[in-house]
Amino acid sequence: MNIILLGPPGAGKGTQARILVDGRGMTQLSTGDMLREAKDSGTEMGKVVADVMAKGELVTDEIVIGLIREKLEAGGTGFIFDGFPRTLAQADALGDLLAEVGQSLDHVIAMEVNDDALVQRITARSTCGNCGEVYNDITKPIPADEKCSNCGASDFKRRADDNEESLRTRLMEYYKKTSPLLGYYHAKGQLRWVPGLGEIDEVSGGIAAVLDS
Numbered sequence: 001m002n003i004i005l006l007g008p009p010g011a012g013k014g015t016q017a018r019i020l021v022d023g024r025g026m027t028q029l030s031t032g033d034m035l036r037e038a039k040d041s042g043t044e045m046g047k048v049v050a051d052v053m054a055k056g057e058l059v060t061d062e063i064v065i066g067l068i069r070e071k072l073e074a075g076g077t078g079f080i081f082d083g084f085p086r087t088l089a090q091a092d093a094l095g096d097l098l099a100e101v102g103q104s105l106d107h108v109i110a111m112e113v114n115d116d117a118l119v120q121r122i123t124a125r126s127t128c129g130n131c132g133e134v135y136n137d138i139t140k141p142i143p144a145d146e147k148c149s150n151c152g153a154s155d156f157k158r159r160a161d162d163n164e165e166s167l168r169t170r171l172m173e174y175y176k177k178t179s180p181l182l183g184y185y186h187a188k189g190q191l192r193w194v195p196g197l198g199e200i201d202e203v204s205g206g207i208a209a210v211l212d213s
């Protein structure tokens with residue numbers, strides 16, 4: 001089963017993807033993570049995208065489609081597309097790529113949230129640099145002993161683009177370029193809404209209900 005988690009920045013896509021990886025053995029394909037890795041390892045592509053990402057703009061369709069193509073051509077199934085597709089061109093490309101490797105898209109899960117919650121979540125968020133566990137200063141603070149509750153490492157990071165200015169651009173990019181995908185997948189009969197504002201377990205329960213339906 002292959003699914004898309006769709007929602008604005010801070011909707012909880014990464015957190016829910018990790019739960020699906022742990023609980024169902026699915027594979028998370030986060031273009032944001034792939035781009036950050038490219039940036040941190042200083043590849044040519046990483047240098048090209050660093051500035052665009054810091055501003056909160058979208059990198060080119062060509063680059064992200066290339067990243068996803070590589071992953072799909074490497075084989076496997078049970079993919080969670082997290083942060084991809086973000087434009088209609090990417091959505092078309094994903095359909096074509098899946099068809100090329102003989103796979104299909106089973107569900108598109110749209111996470112329903114409101115913008116105030118997003119700003120609060122994003123400006124308070126940090127992650128474990130070792131395992132990717134997500135923390136929030138208010139709802140899930142870093143443990144008092146400063147060790148990750150998942151892996152024990154003490155290497156917490158805040159994303160360079162998790163500031164109010166980038167976030168404003170990221171939200172605008174979402175509403176201008178990504179939210180049309182809601183109509184696109186609705187028209188294809190693949191869109192399912194899940195409330196994204198509750199406790200993490202409630203949200204994952206909503207997603208599980210869709211996947212098991």
Ligand code: AMP
Nearest residue numbers: 031032053056057058059064083084086
């Ligand atoms: P994310 O981790 O999904 O919030 O992505 C972080 C940043 O990476 C975004 O603000 C974009 O600059 C870039 N990015 C990630 N995925 C895509 C995509 N599918 N298309 C274009 N840009 C992307």
